[in-house]
Amino acid sequence: MSTRGRARNRVRLAGMASVVALTVAGCGGGGTGGDEVASAGNGRSSAGSAKGSSSELADYIEAQRKWVGCLRDAGLDAPDPDAHGKVDLGDQSKWKRDPKALKAQETCAKLSVPVPESVEQAQQPELSKEEISKNEKYASCMQEHGAPDFPDTDDTGHFQDVTWDSTSAGAKRATRECASIIGVPSNAPTPQG
Template sequence: MTTGLMVLLGLAACGDTPAPLAVASVQTPPAPSTTTTANALTRYVDAQRAWVDCMRKQGHNIPDPDAKGYVDIGSYLAAAKMPKTDPGLRSAQEACADLHATVPPELEDREPLTPQQLEHRRQYAKCMRANGMPTWPDPGPDGEWPQGGLGTELTPAEQDANMRAVQICDPVLEGKPKASYDPSKVVNG
C-alpha cells in the first residue's frame, strides 16, 4: 500500500472518509473462541501502543489507544489545529508504518450495511468523483471499499482536492445533502 493511501486510509477511520473494510470471504469462518479473541485484542492493543510510542517519538503526542485499540487521532488533530495532510504527520506515519496494526478479523463486529447505507456509500463515491477525486472507487456490493483504494500517493494538489471533496461529501454518508466548501475549515479525522 502506498504511503499517501495509507495516510488517507489510516486517518479515514477518524470519520472524514470511509475506512476501507476487509474484503468479505465466501466462506464463513467459525466464530473465534473467547480466549482467541482476548489474545488477539491484547496483541492488537499492544501493537497500537507501540505505534503510538513511535508517533510520539516523531513529535506527535497522539492519545493512547483505548481498551479496544482505537486511537483517536481526530482529537489530536483538532487540538493541534492540524490538517490530516500535514507533511510532518505524514512523515511520522511513514516512519511508524511498520508498527501500525490492522484490526484483527476476530475483533471486527460490523453489522451488515442496510440497502440505504449501501446507497449512501455509492452516492458518496459519486460525490467524491464529482468534487475533485475522479478515481474515487465505488464500494463493493457488500458496501466495503476496495483494498488499494485510490492506488497511488497523492500529490499536494490532489491532497487539497481530497480535503475539499471530503468536506463537501461527508454528510452524504449519513444520507444528508452535500455541504458547502469552506476553505478556512480544517477537516479532521
Template sequence: MKACARRRFAARVWPAVVVSVVALGLGGCGGGGGGGDEVASAGDGKAKASKTGQGEIARYVEGQRRYVRCLREEGVDVPDPDAKGRIDYGDARELKADPKFTRAQVKCQEFSLPVPEELERQQVPKLSAKEIATRKRYAKCMQENGVPEAPDVGDDGYSDQDFANDGEMKWDPTSARAKRAIRICAPIIGDPVDPGKGKG
C-alpha cells in the first residue's frame, strides 16, 4: 500500500539527523548601480520557484483525485483526498488483506504520483533552535570525518536529501569510512549505537 505522505527524513541512516532545506537568503544591496535590479531578479527567481512548487502540488492533488476515482471504479470505497492530497484509508491492515484493493492499486498506480518536495517540506515538524544546532554539528562532524558528501543541514534543520523522491543516498552508510564517522559523531546526537565494522 502506498503511503499518502512519505516521511523519508525520519527513516534515513543519519541517526535522528541528516536533514536540511537550503535556505536562500536575499542580501540587501546598497543604492546605485544594478543593486535594485539584482534584488528584483532574485525575488523573481524565488517567486518562480514558489509557483513551480505550487504547480507540482496542484498536479499531485489532481492525481490523487484521479487515483481515488480509479479505486472506486474498481470497487474500493475510499474517501476523497484532502486539500493536500492525503487519503484517509481507515484500517490499513484490513485494506492490505483485501485482494480487491491490491488489484485496484496495481491498475490505478499510474495516477498515484510521488509526493512533491514542496509539499513534504510544508509537512515536516518545526525544529527548535537547539535541535537545528545539533543537526548542523552532526552534519559538519560527518563531513570532517570521512564523509564529505554528507548533505548540509539548512537553517531549518533539514537537508534536500530528506525530500528526494528517488530514495537514494549520496553516500554509502555501510562503508568503513561512514561507519567510522558515525561512531565519532554519534555522541553529538546522543546515539549509543555502534554501527560496527564496514566492508570498505
C-alpha cells in the first residue's frame, strides 16, 4: 500500500478513535479532567525515554512555529502552536476554499512535519476499564464481521496504529454492524474512500 494510503488510513483510524473517545466521554463514564494529558507508553517509563519525548515535543513545537511563521509571511492570520504543537486553524472548509490560503499552504508545505509518535501517544487520553473493554469489543466485532485487518487494541486500550482497508465492502459492513458498540447509530454514514 502506498504511503498516501497508509496516511489516509491513519487519519481514518484517528477519526474513528476520536468518535470512540467522544462517544464514550459523552456517555458519562468517569475519566479524568478534560485538559489533562495521559502519560505516554505502556506503563513503563525511564528518564531516557521521558527526555527523548520532551526533546521530540520541543523539536515538533519549533517546527510548527516555523510553519506558522511561513503562513503569516504568506499573509494568513495563523495562531501560534499550543504547548503540544497543535495549531488551531479554525474552519478547515474555509481554508480549503480560499485561494490565498491554498497558495500559502502550498508555499509552506515543505515546513509541515508529521506529529512524532511519542507526542501522539502522550496526547492520548487515559481510558477507563469500561472504555478499554468497549474498544476491545469493537475491534473483535469489526474483525469478525468483515474487517479482519482492523487493528487490535494496545495495552492502554487504544487502537494500534496499523494500516487496514477501511474502504472494502467488508469493512463498511462491519462498521454498520458494530456501530452500536461505540454508541453510533448503525445507519450513520460510513467513511468515504
